[in-house]
Structure formats: structure tokens, C-alpha cells
Amino acid sequence: MDSVFKALSDPNRRKILTLLKKKDLSVTQLQKHFKISGASLSHHLDILKRANLVIAERRGQFIFYSLNTSVFEQITKFFFDKFKK
Amino acid sequence: MDSVFKALSDPNRRKILTLLKKKDLSVTQLQKHFKISGASLSHHLDILKRANLVIAERRGQFIFYSLNTSVFEQITKFFFDKFKK
DNA sequence: TTAATATTTAGACAAACATCTAAATATCTA
């Protein structure tokens, strides 16, 4: 669960999640919303992937990223249980 | 909101919150649950305080820390809205 | 197969961070 909180601690990574909430996107499509290099973006996606927050799936030339919603359910529950009095 | 996610990204700080969920504690009482120095613990509490996750209140010789539940409600909602599909 | 596009990996670097010890500040008790 540490990797999840670590992953959520960066604003760019949270922005990625917000964008992916609307629809699946490739790195190039995501790139348009950021000022950082493609390499940095790829690095962030890797961290999100390792935290099980997103899923990568190749579709031909592109790799599409999407939210791993099942894990989000778990996290929301965890978060709620942990902190709600 | 950035300070909140940053605050939650450290395991010791999350442990502090879990302990405070049960009851208010002074630094000395908290100290018993950690291996880090009192100064480091104080530093973590400062970060949690700046993120509005905890409240500090002096009671005589001690300073007691407690969860700022109202903010937790907001965060839980934020988290839920942001990530739940 | 070659050129173009998409993405990741490698290596470097500066900034941010967690931690420590020592010193400062605040409060209580004798």
C-alpha cells in the first residue's frame, strides 16, 4: 500500500489519473497535457503501473493506459476505513 | 491538497494517524511506537499539522495531537470523487 | 527493409526529504 501513497504524492501523477478517468490514453496523447518530457511521463506511468493504479495495453503502435478501477475500489475502502472516525 | 498527499506518502506519518485515530496522544506517548528520534517525530507532526490532518493542543506540560476529522471528511470525499468511476 | 513514430531505458543532476544530534524554548514540580 506504500507504493500507492507514494504514487499519489506527485501532482503530475494525480493529473494523469484524472485524465485517464475520462478515457484511456496513449503516452503521446497524455503528453499534450504536460510540459515534462516523454521520458519523464513514461517514468510516472511506470510508477502508477507498479502501484497497480493503471493498466498498460498495447494496441498496435500505441500503448494505451487506463485506470485500474478494481484497485481504486480497494484503495477507496482502505482510505475510508483507515481515516474515517 | 498537495500537502495532504505529500503528508500521506510517508509510512511513519500514516502510522501516526492510525494511532491518533484511537485516541489523542502527546509526542512522548507517540514516541513509544517509533524508532525514530523525538525531533524527527516532531518534524512529521509538523508536516501533518501543515496539511491540516492533525490538530495540536497544549494541555499543561504536554502537547496533545488529535485527528482533524473535518478535514478527513473532505479528503475522503475528494479522493472518492476523483478516482471512483 | 528502411524510415518514421511511439515508448522505454540508462545515466546524470539538482532539489526535496527523512533522519540525526545538539541546542533552544516551554512548562511543571519541588
Add this chain to the structure above:
DNA sequence: TAGATATTTAGATGTTTGTCTAAATATTAA
């Protein structure tokens, strides 16, 4: 008021992190 206890602040240090450029890998299209 002095000494003891509680907590914070200051300054130092090693590690982690976000970013970059350049190079490597993968896929498509000509």
C-alpha cells in the same frame, strides 16, 4: 527559582525523487 520533563528548532548528512538528454527497443507504413 532550579531542576526535570516535553517539545521544537537549527544545522548537517545521506537517500530518494523528478527531471533531463541521448540511446535503445518496438511497431507501423512506404
